Amino acid sequence: MPSFYTSAEGSPYPDPTTSVQFRNGPGVGGLVLLQDSQLIETLAHFNRERIPERVVHAKAAGAYGEFECTHDCSDITSASFLNTVGKKSDVLLRISTVGPERGSADTTRDVHGWGMKIYTDEGNQDFVCNNIPVFFVRDPIKFPSLNRSHKRNPQTNLADSDMFWDFHLGNPEGIHALMHLFNDRGTPASLRHINAYSGHTYKFTKEDGSFKYVKLHLKAQGGTKNFDAQTATKVAGENPDFLTQDLFEAIEQGNYPKWDVFVQVMEPKDAETYKWNVFDMTKVWPHKDYPLRQIGRLTMNRNPQNYFTDIEQAAFSPSTMVPGIAPSADPILQARMFAYPDAARYRLGVNYQQLPTNRAKVPVYAPYQRDGYMNFSDNYGADPNYVNASLKPTTFKNAGKVTSTITEHEKWAGEVSSFTSQMGPEDYEQATALWNVLGQQEGHQDRFIGNLAGHLSGAKNASIRSRVYEYFSYVDKDLSARLRDATEAKVAA
Numbered sequence: 001m002p003s004f005y006t007s008a009e010g011s012p013y014p015d016p017t018t019s020v021q022f023r024n025g026p027g028v029g030g031l032v033l034l035q036d037s038q039l040i041e042t043l044a045h046f047n048r049e050r051i052p053e054r055v056v057h058a059k060a061a062g063a064y065g066e067f068e069c070t071h072d073c074s075d076i077t078s079a080s081f082l083n084t085v086g087k088k089s090d091v092l093l094r095i096s097t098v099g100p101e102r103g104s105a106d107t108t109r110d111v112h113g114w115g116m117k118i119y120t121d122e123g124n125q126d127f128v129c130n131n132i133p134v135f136f137v138r139d140p141i142k143f144p145s146l147n148r149s150h151k152r153n154p155q156t157n158l159a160d161s162d163m164f165w166d167f168h169l170g171n172p173e174g175i176h177a178l179m180h181l182f183n184d185r186g187t188p189a190s191l192r193h194i195n196a197y198s199g200h201t202y203k204f205t206k207e208d209g210s211f212k213y214v215k216l217h218l219k220a221q222g223g224t225k226n227f228d229a230q231t232a233t234k235v236a237g238e239n240p241d242f243l244t245q246d247l248f249e250a251i252e253q254g255n256y257p258k259w260d261v262f263v264q265v266m267e268p269k270d271a272e273t274y275k276w277n278v279f280d281m282t283k284v285w286p287h288k289d290y291p292l293r294q295i296g297r298l299t300m301n302r303n304p305q306n307y308f309t310d311i312e313q314a315a316f317s318p319s320t321m322v323p324g325i326a327p328s329a330d331p332i333l334q335a336r337m338f339a340y341p342d343a344a345r346y347r348l349g350v351n352y353q354q355l356p357t358n359r360a361k362v363p364v365y366a367p368y369q370r371d372g373y374m375n376f377s378d379n380y381g382a383d384p385n386y387v388n389a390s391l392k393p394t395t396f397k398n399a400g401k402v403t404s405t406i407t408e409h410e411k412w413a414g415e416v417s418s419f420t421s422q423m424g425p426e427d428y429e430q431a432t433a434l435w436n437v438l439g440q441q442e443g444h445q446d447r448f449i450g451n452l453a454g455h456l457s458g459a460k461n462a463s464i465r466s467r468v469y470e471y472f473s474y475v476d477k478d479l480s481a482r483l484r485d486a487t488e489a490k491v492a493a
């Protein structure tokens, strides 16, 4: 970097603090001149400083770190970063809320998103997780509706409890996710102490064509830490950036957050007969059926040098996979694999993979993806821009072998149908199981009722509230009765 100030084109520029003016005598007033390109540049660039805010996951903190393979996983995946104990890969992590805007308070009750890019020696591996293990819908076509209902009323521009609950009553498959959102983990006290889950079922593949279904779990060393609702609200007023600051300062002080990384592993055959549809993102795989198997450890140890360059320009996608990891037939996963890169193309431009924070740390050779706005690579020079060139043939690694998207072992046959929100009693079972887990933690059911009643009492429509009590009665009758009492007391107050 030069030691003196220059224009954006690199010319030394003597004084950016004053515009060039025509003055007809001493004094402050004067006519600015169109020839003052530095003034024009300064104002015009300021107008263009903002890129589109993410529609979801706008408010975030992020850091760099490393993933270390702690257990050899070569029996279940050929992914090179998981095949040698002690092997380390650089990581970028971005943790966000989902619904609120970029300037919103960190401690707003919300699901927390977890965008993680592992820069492996076979290209980038992204995992786009949440701090809850399940999701609110199981059909991707509902994703925009879900998010709008959690955001602002189109008329009042206010958060709207009636709208929120109206969505969930009409789309009741979200009951399990709601049980997660309204317990203590909905208001983390530190980003260093949240767990993260893929939620999705992925495949770990091997070069022999075999595969396992897996779900990813990241558990914070030191356990989860959460605020109660009152403290979260107080902190939101006193320091809306509390969690961002906590993460940044901890890393500056060398107090590096760590997570142990696990997978649950399922044989493909089991998926055909397992009690739960393994592609239904509203369900977990109970630990007793599929215990956690450790694969690695994550340590975040370096703060961004520049928030915009490193974190705001970061783009994550579940479609970014290395050989050895592959998508499953989970419909939400399939849709996200389209939607995330599409969001990045809109927000950052078609060459977003070339931005420093997104760029793979291994050589990239993708000569059939070239040109486009803001292409700042060598654009593959004179190399052929068409396939099967004989003048300069392209070479391929692992030609004919299993890749992340091509596996030979799933043979699907069936009817074309929609994956509806029809609910059966089995759809409430895991929500009930979580209610019972909360029952084993001192005061947690009471706080859950308080959190839920606090939100639901904001619904002005008595019929909506009444239907929500019935909805939660399918989880637990006592929960429903306590919710009714607590909510109506707040409404009456």
Ligand code: NDP
Pocket (backbone or CB within 6 Å): 133, 180, 183, 184, 185, 195, 217, 219, 284, 285, 286, 287, 288, 429, 430, 431, 433, 434, 437, 438
């Ligand atoms: P177990 O009975 O084996 O263990 C209970 C699990 O509950 C713990 O492992 C812990 O997950 C999780 N838990 C504890 N407190 C909370 C909380 N406040 N909010 C959310 N999760 C919490 O669990 P099962 O596997 O039989 O599942 C029982 C219920 O636990 C599920 O219905 C689900 O709601 C929840 N759960 C299950 C997970 C799974 O993948 N099986 C993952 C997370 C939650 P952790 O160790 O990850 O913190």
